[in-house]
Amino acid sequence: MKEKVILAYSGGLDTSIIIPWIKENYDLDIIAACINVGQDDDMSKVEEKAIKSGASKAYIENVVDEFVSDYVYKAIKANAVYEDKYLMGTSIARPLIGKKLVEIAHKEGAKYIAHGCTGKGNDQVRFEAAIAALDPSIKVIAPWRIWDISSREDAIDYANEKGIEIPVTKEKIYSRDMNLMHISHEGGAIEDPKNEQPEDLYIMTKTLEDAKDEAEYVELYFENGEAVKLNGKEMKPSAILAELNKIGGEHGIGIEDILENRLVGMKSRGIYETPGATILMSAHKELEHLCLDKLTYQYKQMLSLKYAELVYNGTWFCQLREALDAFIDKTQETVTGWVKLKLYKGNIIFAGMDSPYALYEHSISSFGASDFYDQKDATGFINIFNLPLKIQAMTNKKNEK
Template sequence: MSKEKVVLAYSGGLDTSIIIPWLKENYDFEIIACCVNVGQEDDMTEVKKKAMLAGASKIYTEDVTDNFVDEFVFDALKANAVYEGKYLLGTAIARPIIAKTLVEVAHKEGAKYIAHGCTGKGNDQVRIETVIASIDPTIQIIAPWRIWDIKSREDAIQYAEERNIPLTVTREKIYSRDQNLLHISHEGGHVEDPKNQPNMKELLMMTKTLQEAKDEPEIVEIEFFKGKPIKVNGKEMSGKEILSTLNKIGGDHGVGVIDLLENRMVGMKSRGVYETPGGTILWYAHSELERLVLEKDVQHYKAQIANKYAELVYNGMWYSGLKMAFDGFIDKTQETVSGKVKVQLYKGNILSAGMESPYAIYNDEISSFGFSELFDHHDAEGFIKLVSLPFKIKAHCLGKEYLDKTFKSKEA
């Protein structure tokens, strides 16, 4: 009788490297490793070799980078989704397509179980399992970090050493990193304590430090069509090529590094350093173009939705009804978000350097302080009277005593 199969979300990092032997020691499963390539810079030949040596019977290396950029990164870009004002959601955006691919492999292999290496304190366990439940609620989850006796990354290293599992992390450089084409995150080690200044020279992998960044500014032009970038410096590219190109350019100028003390969805705070060079350029340029083409109420209301959208993505609700309803609204707003945006990059900074669009709703003749046939300065008098009318009524009704009390200068 053949064994039951489990599909393991495999990266070759510390957690997933020890999960294979742990599964073999605790379950009678055939282990199918699945490494989903979303643009991380791993040698897939080495990843395959490592998984097989650890005891997997088979490994899939599924390259979904194009779909990741076109269908996930660019959806978040169109929404201007930024979590807590800083984080461009690099890890959170990747988890849905990773989980979706795991389900596809499970179906192909006839596996009833999916295992992952997400910790019980983190957000990724929710992101992965919510997507799996959305696609196939019959699949059962095995989450070793919620079961085993391993309590820390130091324990995990010891477990690996006892079983002669090769590792790239050490007790001295114990950072937990997550990389895809949009970003790389750095957590753990000295980064965890908010009072410590991160050693950027030691941490950064995609981006140069400000000291090492180019000494001359550079102007980059990005062209958008209906909210999606289609060209860089006049050259038409795929989404994957655009993000790769801007990662290199932005990385050379030290753009897109943030130090964030964030609120995890499970209720605790955690601190991480994130590198998102190309994404930061795209988010900035896209937001600037929207200022040129969206009418005031649409722009303002979309900004409110962007905050909630980012929260939904962060919390793993990619396939929720609310998030998908927001997608419909956002796609409608993007119908006129086409045009070219120039940005200047220098020592971690991004500055606007000009933009144009056939849908621009800015007219310098109207907006200038000079004469315009569409606007007469005298019209402002009636407008101001109407706007201020409620305040006049309130003042008249409440009387002088109330006004004196309300607007009396505070004593020192």
């Protein structure tokens, strides 16, 4: 009886050619596993294609709800953004996909997991970090680090030679990753940062020229840092994100073009469409400004950078991320309330908010008189606050003589 290999299968260019390549180079029973995190694919056709390409079995695992509730929402609560721009729609999905691959491997008694990540990308690290954390005995097969295929053009030629149907051509050769949180675009003409984004690139989002000419308001209600209502309607997290994708996409929200620093040491240009999560992140940040005290908010800002780094680098299954989640969850105990935003031509404009835990007190913050704040007290405060500056100035003046 043959040993089994679980192949992370999407039906895209890379995974489409991996099945025949493994059959040619290994004596293994190939089981395809497509983990549905909200990509816009016909899963029955993906399964059919996997079997037709040579897999003995195909798993189609729908984990959309788990993806949004346990991964996307954690990233939103953490305000995790990589290098000021990237909300990490691809990065945040990889640990869950890796987890499911390991679970399927255990179910099938498979000793191997294969993936289609290139040897230059981050995803190879993310998948293999998840596998190592969850079952270090599983061996990984990474064809892009072994075979003679050296480019996407070579991969297309190999697919045509084997009669494998693929979703790309040499004219439209973009590498894309899609889930309910975002869609990424890499490769082709956009590899060169001198090139503007092609007009036909976007899938989830309209261009600013084609976006609606009328502004639209959305209102989100959060409980403990998690959005639970959209425009007054209680919805599960995945439904909120899906609806915000539609609304945000119509207004050209959430396009980011970033020359990011990959984990493997090179810069790479990625263009990301993240309409719904961009709206969620914006609303969440506004509410934190209302509900968190200064020290907590500023310390959380520092930890948000570390959280984003952990997610981007694929080290989701580590003690530090769990510890950060515990801290973040504590900060979110008072992040409850509603936020209204105005969407227009790629812009998200704050339009009001309120919370029972609001730390803004109008009677104190306004220019009027207050029982809690006497403006005369500012004189002594400023004298003490400026004391180091005065001492430094006196010292400098004395040394100039």
